[in-house]
Amino acid sequence: MTDAVWTLTLLLVAVAALLMLRRRVPVAFWWLVGYPIVAVRVLATYRTTMDACGLTVPASAVRRATARLVGREAAPVPPHRSLPLPTGSGLVMRLRMATGQAPEDFLASADRLRHAWAAHAVHIRPTRPGWLELRLIGWDVLADVRRPRRRDEGGPLSLPLALRDDGRWHVRDFRTVPHELILGATQSGKSVYLRNLLCGLARRPVVLVGIDCKWGVELAPFAPRLSALADSPDRANELLDALLDEMEARFRLIGLTSVSGPDAVLTSDVWGLPESTRPVPVVVVVDEVAELFLAANRDDEKRRDAMVTKLIRIAQLGRAAGIYLEVCGQRFGSELGKGATMLRAQLTGRVCHRVNDESSANMALADISPEAALAATGIPADRPGVAIVGDASGGWSRARSPHLTLDDAAAICRATAALAPHLPRLDAFRPATSTTAPVESTGPSGMATAPPTPRPAAE
Secondary structure, three states, X not given: OHHHXXXXXXXXXXXXHHHHHHHHOHHHHHHHHHHHHHHHHHHHHHHHHHHHOOOOEOOOHHHHHHHHHOOOOOOOEOOEEOOOEEOOOEEEEEEEOOOOOOHHHHHHOHHHXXXXXXXXXXXXXXXXOOEEEEEEEOOOOOOOOOOOOOOOOOOOOEEEEEEEOOOOEEEEEOOOOOOEEEEOOOOOOHHHHHHHHHHHHHOOOOEEEEEEOOOOOOOHHHHHHOOEEEOOHHHHHHHHHHHHHHHHHHHHHHHHHHOOOOOOOOOOOHHHOOOOOOOOOEEEEEEOXXXXXXXXXXXXXXXXXXXXXXXXXXXXXXXXHOEXXXXXXXXXXXXXXXXXXXXXXXXXXXXXXXXXXXXXHHHHHOOOOHHHHHHHOOOOOOOOOEEEEEOOOOOEEEEEOOOOOHHHHHHHHHHOHHHOOOOHHHHHHOOOOOOOOOOOEEOOOOOEEOOOOOOOOOO
């Protein structure tokens, strides 16, 4: 009796430990328990599952003849597969499609495969003609997203910013997708995505330029790492003029370098220049773009139209000059003025968090994929940070950024302030930072007055 009690106790302790492991460290639970069980299930039911999902083809004439010789009926043939290899969030198999099959057949059956194998999700992606990658996800990887321990060093402007629902990271590569539009309602996680972006760039030799017409409250915590900051529409207009001057100077440098001698290397962008003469990349972050383009009278409308034109010029020509745009806001459409639709077309990268209405999702994603816009409208309010990420190629996926507090992001920018490159044309817009605590002063009426807000240095 005692042995039975001890055995039952040890069994209960083991079950409790596994449940705790599954909740606290799902990756370890997957490697120890989840993967072996799911792999055996996939191997044991692969043929019957493919047949039930309509993903098999009739047997060849040779197989049918052989089956008739032994008095059997030739079974349908499923796609050839590789062994299910484990990943950090599930398993992956390579499938070789049979003659007559198309990737769309497997994409349409992904949900049925998920239920058949009791997986959280099944993602299918064509890799090369005739081959597919089937990626099975063991649990909800977007429930608790943490920053990767090893940062992707794919390039100086390549940053892993959000974990996708297929277990891979969404990498923001400015050289591949130079400009991006980020939309999202209040408390949707848009600011967290932007913090991860700024902190990732803060560790790189990149010029960070901020335009925040809400008096700088959103980008002010990152001021120690910013090379320029505009906190009003008038200052933003002047800052865009300085960026256009910088872009023109860079194009002149590219042209002069290409004709400097018989051995000159021909190039059409700054990345083809020698490293010793290559200008530092510039990333311009426009936060809450609607505030930038609000117009109350005709003078404001003229300034708005001028700024939209300047942003379009930067978006069209900035990639070659190493100047990239990140435009953020709650809405973005034709109501922002003339040329806004043209500007949106240049922002080929799209990130859409939870939005307030369907038209906002369509503005962000409908020109890329109607299915992506529909998926954006279904993001729940209790999952801040979840977004639909896509680009002009039409591909899209769900993703979620790791949580990063404002205090931690501001600390990273203060620690990397010495890495801020110097551009003479932006000196007049460099934000003023103070390391001393503000002291309240007493006005003539005896009331305490708030200390003045640090503003960009005057020209």
